[in-house]
Amino acid sequence: MTAEDAVTAQLRRLILNGTLPPGAKLTVSALCARMGVSPTPLRAALRLLEGEGLVESQANRGAWVRALAPADIRNLYRLRGAVLGLLIPDVARHASNADLDELELLEHRYEAAVAAGQGAAAMQANHAFQRALLALARNPDAAAVMERTWGLVEALRLRLGFGPGRLARAVMSHHALLDALRRRDADTATAAALEASRGAMQDLLELAEARERRVA
Known part of the structure; x- marks a missing residue:
């Protein structure tokens, strides 16, 4: 891991866990002092995290x-x-049958985290499942778009949590998706993935809007 990678990971973690909350000013000198790093990798980290959507910047x-x-x-x-x-x-x-077997194992880890009520572990397991799933498309450029947006999804979930029943519905969505993939039913698999994505969006919107009402 390079110095730039290490600083990026450290800064990402501070943002995702809320130590640096939404709207917090990110001053190079202050961050260098806080994190014990030099300006060059810190500036590179800010650029990378801006590419991920976690950071915003404007000239001046x-x-x-x-x-x-x-x-x-x-x-x-x-x-x-x-x-x-x-x-x-x-x-x-x-996807081969062996590929789908691997996805099943990742899904079981996700289900175990959900059953244990471990939201953060469930997010990590879901990320592993989604990354492995999309890698099977053999389109790394498109898969990279999803990977870059994961930081935003994680930040939202850590900030807002999950609505009632959301994790259980996600388990059902994974089952529907895997079942369709086993049958090589591309249309049903795509519909299941899109329905799961819409469900996640709606859950986050409801949580975000409820939070705005409480703050207002």
Whole structure:
């Protein structure tokens, strides 16, 4: 791991766990002192995290932690839905039975975390499942778009949590998706993936809007 990678991971963690909350100003000198790093990798980290959508910046105004409004959540999931619609048919075409067996194992880890009520562990397991799933499409450029948006999804979930029954519904969505992939039914698999994405978006929107009402 390079110095740039290490600083990026450290800064990402501070943002995702809320130590640097939405709207927080990200000043190079202050962050260097806080994190014990030099300016060069810190500036590179800010650029990378801006590419992931976790940081915003403007000329002459500096950088700050991005705060996501409901409209941003909709746009994020519209993008994710478009990419899923592109990738899932290719997953159905290329995935072998052995590939699907591996996905089943990852899904079991997700279910175990859900059953234990471990939200953070469930997010990590879901990320592993989604990454492995989309890699089967053999389209790394499109899969990279989904990977870049994962930080935003994680930040939202850590900030807002999950609505009632959301994790259980996600388990059911995974089952429907895997069943369709076993049957090589690309249309049903794509519909299942898109429905799961829409469900995640709606859950986050409801949580975000409830939070806005409490703050107002």
